[in-house]
Amino acid sequence: MLMNFTYEHLRQFTIDILKKIGCSDKDATIAADVLVSADLRGVDSHGVARLSGYVRLWEKGRINATPSIRVTYETPSTAVVDGDGGLGLVVAPFAMQVAIEKAKNAGTGWVSVKNSNHYGIAGYHAMMALEHDMIGISLTNASPLVSPTFSKERLLGTNPISVAIPAHEQPPFVADMATTTAANGKLEILQRKNLEAPLGWVQDPQGVPTTDANGVKKGGALLPLGGDRDHGSHKGYALGAIVDIFSAVLSGANYGPWVPPFVAFLEPDPNPVGEGLGHFFGAMRVDAFRPADEFKGHMDTWISRFRSATPVEGQEKVLIPGDPERELEAIRRKEGIPLLQPVIEDLTQLGEKLGVSFS
Amino acid sequence: MLMNFTYEHLRQFTIDILKKIGCSDKDATIAADVLVSADLRGVDSHGVARLSGYVRLWEKGRINATPSIRVTYETPSTAVVDGDGGLGLVVAPFAMQVAIEKAKNAGTGWVSVKNSNHYGIAGYHAMMALEHDMIGISLTNASPLVSPTFSKERLLGTNPISVAIPAHEQPPFVADMATTTAANGKLEILQRKNLEAPLGWVQDPQGVPTTDANGVKKGGALLPLGGDRDHGSHKGYALGAIVDIFSAVLSGANYGPWVPPFVAFLEPDPNPVGEGLGHFFGAMRVDAFRPADEFKGHMDTWISRFRSATPVEGQEKVLIPGDPERELEAIRRKEGIPLLQPVIEDLTQLGEKLGVSFS
Numbered sequence: 001m002l003m004n005f006t007y008e009h010l011r012q013f014t015i016d017i018l019k020k021i022g023c024s025d026k027d028a029t030i031a032a033d034v035l036v037s038a039d040l041r042g043v044d045s046h047g048v049a050r051l052s053g054y055v056r057l058w059e060k061g062r063i064n065a066t067p068s069i070r071v072t073y074e075t076p077s078t079a080v081v082d083g084d085g086g087l088g089l090v091v092a093p094f095a096m097q098v099a100i101e102k103a104k105n106a107g108t109g110w111v112s113v114k115n116s117n118h119y120g121i122a123g124y125h126a127m128m129a130l131e132h133d134m135i136g137i138s139l140t141n142a143s144p145l146v147s148p149t150f151s152k153e154r155l156l157g158t159n160p161i162s163v164a165i166p167a168h169e170q171p172p173f174v175a176d177m178a179t180t181t182a183a184n185g186k187l188e189i190l191q192r193k194n195l196e197a198p199l200g201w202v203q204d205p206q207g208v209p210t211t212d213a214n215g216v217k218k219g220g221a222l223l224p225l226g227g228d229r230d231h232g233s234h235k236g237y238a239l240g241a242i243v244d245i246f247s248a249v250l251s252g253a254n255y256g257p258w259v260p261p262f263v264a265f266l267e268p269d270p271n272p273v274g275e276g277l278g279h280f281f282g283a284m285r286v287d288a289f290r291p292a293d294e295f296k297g298h299m300d301t302w303i304s305r306f307r308s309a310t311p312v313e314g315q316e317k318v319l320i321p322g323d324p325e326r327e328l329e330a331i332r333r334k335e336g337i338p339l340l341q342p343v344i345e346d347l348t349q350l351g352e353k354l355g356v357s358f359s
Numbered sequence: 360m361l362m363n364f365t366y367e368h369l370r371q372f373t374i375d376i377l378k379k380i381g382c383s384d385k386d387a388t389i390a391a392d393v394l395v396s397a398d399l400r401g402v403d404s405h406g407v408a409r410l411s412g413y414v415r416l417w418e419k420g421r422i423n424a425t426p427s428i429r430v431t432y433e434t435p436s437t438a439v440v441d442g443d444g445g446l447g448l449v450v451a452p453f454a455m456q457v458a459i460e461k462a463k464n465a466g467t468g469w470v471s472v473k474n475s476n477h478y479g480i481a482g483y484h485a486m487m488a489l490e491h492d493m494i495g496i497s498l499t500n501a502s503p504l505v506s507p508t509f510s511k512e513r514l515l516g517t518n519p520i521s522v523a524i525p526a527h528e529q530p531p532f533v534a535d536m537a538t539t540t541a542a543n544g545k546l547e548i549l550q551r552k553n554l555e556a557p558l559g560w561v562q563d564p565q566g567v568p569t570t571d572a573n574g575v576k577k578g579g580a581l582l583p584l585g586g587d588r589d590h591g592s593h594k595g596y597a598l599g600a601i602v603d604i605f606s607a608v609l610s611g612a613n614y615g616p617w618v619p620p621f622v623a624f625l626e627p628d629p630n631p632v633g634e635g636l637g638h639f640f641g642a643m644r645v646d647a648f649r650p651a652d653e654f655k656g657h658m659d660t661w662i663s664r665f666r667s668a669t670p671v672e673g674q675e676k677v678l679i680p681g682d683p684e685r686e687l688e689a690i691r692r693k694e695g696i697p698l699l700q701p702v703i704e705d706l707t708q709l710g711e712k713l714g715v716s717f718s
Contacts, residue, residue: 225591249654
């Protein structure tokens with residue numbers, strides 16, 4: 001039930017759709033680059049499968065297609081960006097660029113963002129730093145689907161952390177991970193195959209661990225990285241909390257259970273504690289610490305040593321963060337991006353509604 | 360088999376011992392404050408139980424009791440500190456202070472440290488930022504005891520992450536966690552009680568998960584947070600790797616398997632890739648983003664909301680990172696710090712050797 005589409009096709013379709021809802025050429029192009037990079041890198045849940053979700057939020061008046069994104073406060077190494085309700089896919093690259101410019105002058109740059117929306121994959125924004133010989137950091141909060149350790153209530157999003165670090169001969173180190181045991185996209189795969197989830201991924205509405213892959217839809221919650229207290233879920237909870245606070249309490253966005261839902265059929269809290277959702281970006285010039293060549297040479301040594309570690313039986317090799325996504329991107333650039341039939345139908349209908357042909 | 364000692368008693372004994380090995384009054388006092396704060400906060404594995412370990416490293420010439428700690432490179436928001444082989448317990452507060460001073464001017468300060476040693480609990484250093492209305496961050500690499508996902512070899516330390524965030528009426532948010540499922544100290548408790556470890560904490564020398572609480576001593580390894588691939592151990596591995604790279608590849612310290620062992624009977628690698636072990640510190644002025652009162656008011660809201668979440672059955676309440684340590688500190692300041700008989704004997708012998716009475 002899979003059909004392959006070229007990267008260029010999906011990117012152009014996304015641009016055309018976003019222009020139809022009023023985005024400028026430039027914004028539509030930036031947003032499409034971010035969105036479709038998820039499909040390229042294998043994070044299918046965050047790519048074109050979400051395009052109609054963004055459009056539905058725009059229809060509800062919850063996304064501003066022509067935002068005036070601006071820096072509202074700054075110091076030599078920090079800034080706050082107001083996204084003016086724009087697509088996170090556009091607000092985030094703007095804010096990351098501010099962090100990069102700050103780092104050029106001050107050594108590092110740190111930007112907290114309010115009044116934004118979902119920003120695609122965290123890794124895209126962190127990786128923007130690489131070409132400048134900088135380390136990039138990208139965090140975002142998200143709609144509450146996760147229960148802290150011992151909590152029956154859902155209070156946090158899957159709040160991802162991405163860190164991108166340049167090397168020389170070796171490809172860069174790129175971590176990009178939800179602070180939950182498993183991302184929601186992995187549950188969707190199990191749901192489609194009618195399989196159970198491992199214990200430690202999900203709890204039921206009473207807060208009891210369950211193997212039901214539909215447990216979150218039934219009112220349960222995703223679990224923080226670690227899964228239960230004995231396996232360190234208080235650490236995953238703390239990481240998700242730090243992402244929430246850096247992204248939203250620093251900037252003035254909504255945090256915790258107040259983060260507006262991504263799905264258009266759920267209304268945001270009528271008594272918000274801030275504006276929109278929040279992100280946090282960092283850029284550190286490696287030569288603000290030591291000469292870039294030296295740093296990147298040692299990163300090569302680091303990566304080579306870890307990649308050549310003796311693997312456990314049954315495994316081919318030890319991976320470096322970013323390896324699987326990069327390998328998949330190489331394949332998908334050549335062979336195309338496989339989409340499921342329901343996604344193809346959804347995009348076809350979206351195109352019909354807005355007067356853009358998907359086929 | 361426990362006997363209680365006052366905080367002041369353990370602190371003074373530590374000061375006296377460190378002066379006997381040649382530390383200045385000032386350095387001995389700083390180091391004792393850091394070391395014994397671990398006992399106060401319940402991280403017994405990182406407190407006075409380690410004092411004789413530090414002395415053995417000094418006897419081997421691997422700790423410099425009179426270091427000339429200095430900034431070797433800097434930009435407005437960054438610095439590299441050379442610890443000159445000093446006690447990490449002294450080098451780390453020096454470096455964190457540099458980060459705080461940078462933040463006063465540039466909004467944030469980021470300091471990577473080389474040529475240091477083990478620095479006690481990560482949380483002590485992060486919490487130094489709180490009185491300045493700053494967010495504090497503290498990372499360190501450590502002797503290799505942890506196997507990356509799919510690796511038979513031990514390549515990383517327990518590489519902790521601490522983040523301390525000020526609030527107003529509420530006590531601060533203080534996360535302080537190893538990037539492994541469980542810290543080594545938790546295994547030691549199980550060893551003493553002759554209990555098994557949960558699966559997901561340890562693997563055996565072949566890389567097979569084991570419940571043997573002595574598995575690491577037998578040549579196995581601690582496992583990254585997550586425990587196995589299905590439960591996200593690649594995320595714990597990535598976090599430990601980021602800590603290693605920020606602490607050591609940025610500064611010029613040893614990283615990965617080259618980090619010198621804490622135990623004096625194991626020799627450091629004869630072909631090091633850097634100097635000593637490494638740390639990384641950050642300080643962010645909250646008013647580099649928004650007025651401090653506003654930020655701290657919202658932190659109160661955040662903390663109250665999470666603490667009042669409906670708990671799952673069988674649990675009293677949802678905890679905020681830092682709650683358990685703070686509650687234990689209040690008790691131990693009043694009732695004293697309980698030490699195990701072997702620790703008391705070890706400290707008594709140490710005192711006899713150096714001419715300081717422990718009793």
